[in-house]
Amino acid sequence: MDAEKNKYSIIVPTYNERLNIALIVYLIFKHLRDVDFEIIVVDDGSPDGTQEIVKQLQKLYGEDRILLRPRAKKLGLGTAYIHGLKHASGNFVVIMDADLSHHPKYLPSFIKKQLETGASIVTGTRYVTGGGVHGWNLMRKLTSRGANVLAQTLLWPGVSDLTGSFRLYKKSVLEDVISSCVSKGYVFQMEMIVRASRKGYHIEEVPITFVDRVFGSSKLGGSEIVEYLKGLIYLMVTT
């Protein structure tokens, strides 16, 4: 593949990320200097004025580099990606979170890995050497590790980090995989990568660091765990 002709569409779903979206746009431009890319902000009607900030960023960086494609209200992550995909003009698509837990400085390593290996998907993993997590207490780490071992045993997914959402896809591959996924939330991320693995797509991993900035908000109550187990069973039976 001719590296010069590649264009990367970076889809960033946002909800109340007025400050973070500006920071993330700055960092993306900083780390992707010689790369042809566009940022597609899919904002779900944020009441905090996120869209106004995006318009200011558009004046600064250009409306061809930053696309604002909002929706009326919170409609979920999966549909946000599908919505963003419709407006993507690149042949590659990157999905990442807007809250700076995913740092744009890893974007070059995703791109490099894909060019080196020709992979259809490059997924960021927090759980290998060179990667890591900051901001998790012991309980959170234990739950994460337990969940991962269970998922590896039951699903044989072929990737080390199933719930991660910092990924680079060939556009055609993302379109194919996303059309067959129906789950919500982080189970959706798991379903995407497991379905891709089952379909035989070439998947590579790069280490990433993840700084959890939402301190003290343990999103892992009993109901989250039940949802996770239900998700595992669903994936075992349907993939």
Next chain:
Amino acid sequence: MKHVLKLFSLLVVISALWIGLLQASIIPQSHTWLLPIYFIVSLGCYGLLMVGVGLMRFPTCPQEALLLQQDIAEAKDFLKQKGVDVGSD
């Protein structure tokens, strides 16, 4: 083939081997009857071991939080200069 069917086939193969062992009596029957229990217990221990080892070796990156703060400061400076509103969120 759906993954659950793959796991099921594996279970069927293992069960067939076990029944074969029971009938062939290479190992004394009393031992053979206990094999499934040994298997399940070993699987459980292996799982716990993987969780424990993984927890001990869990990669952390405390320096990343600091680097992130620096990046945020740098971004705010630049954007403020260029007229983007980066006031408190």
